[in-house]
Amino acid sequence: MDTLVYDIGNSRYVNLSDRCSLRCQFCPKTHHKLQLNEYDLTLEKRPTTQAIIGELGDPTQFDEVVFCGFGESTLRLKELISVATFVKNNGGSVRLNTDGLGSLVNKRNILPELSTCVDALCVSMNAQDEDIYNRHCQPTLKGSYVAMLEFLADAPNYIQQVTATAIDGLEGVNIKTCEALAAERGVSFRRRELDVVG
Numbered sequence: 001m002d003t004l005v006y007d008i009g010n011s012r013y014v015n016l017s018d019r020c021s022l023r024c025q026f027c028p029k030t031h032h033k034l035q036l037n038e039y040d041l042t043l044e045k046r047p048t049t050q051a052i053i054g055e056l057g058d059p060t061q062f063d064e065v066v067f068c069g070f071g072e073s074t075l076r077l078k079e080l081i082s083v084a085t086f087v088k089n090n091g092g093s094v095r096l097n098t099d100g101l102g103s104l105v106n107k108r109n110i111l112p113e114l115s116t117c118v119d120a121l122c123v124s125m126n127a128q129d130e131d132i133y134n135r136h137c138q139p140t141l142k143g144s145y146v147a148m149l150e151f152l153a154d155a156p157n158y159i160q161q162v163t164a165t166a167i168d169g170l171e172g173v174n175i176k177t178c179e180a181l182a183a184e185r186g187v188s189f190r191r192r193e194l195d196v197v198g
């Protein structure tokens with residue numbers, strides 16, 4: 001059976017998607033490995049809203065319900081909004097970990113929709129410029145880096161807590177410059193460590 005939800009610390013994570021428009025060279029998925037701690041996040045089929053809600057449990061029992069897996073949840077926007085709305089209606093808190101390309105992929109600004117059901121956004125900035133980003137993230141869509149930065153800059157107009165992240169130790173990534181780019185856009189910054197999900 002597919003793992004639809006999994007736990008890290010006192011947070012419940014939702015494994016909504018196994019697809020994304022990036023092919024990050026540092027991502028286990030790119031190397032066909034979908035194991036995270038004791039969880040195999042391989043999805044044999046795309047889970048329905050009902051299937052996820054059925055596995056979710058009581059959202060008030062967790063610090064947060066986090067949308068995060070080896071895939072991009074905004075590629076399944078309808079299901080993301082439905083499950084997140086369920087969490088909010090049942091007293092929980094929602095965080096979305098995202099590549100920040102949801103508006104580019106969905107061809108519209110998705111932030112107004114996210115604002116109805118997402119408390120916190122964590123956006124993978126990953127690099128201080130397009131060349132380094134393209135080298136590490138290998139986007140399949142043109143203009144991904146610029147689109148991610150635009151999404152990041154607009155996000156605080158809609159979502160209360162917005163954080164940009166970058167992984168320390170990747171070749172050419174300058175964490176201090178990434179942090180400055182985040183500050184210019186009025187969002188927080190978190191340095192991530194390679195292979196640590198959360």
Ligand code: SF4
Pocket residue numbers: 019020021022023024027028029030069070071072099
């Ligand atoms: S966006 Fe996330 S899931 Fe997709 S390849 Fe990059 S790190 Fe992996």
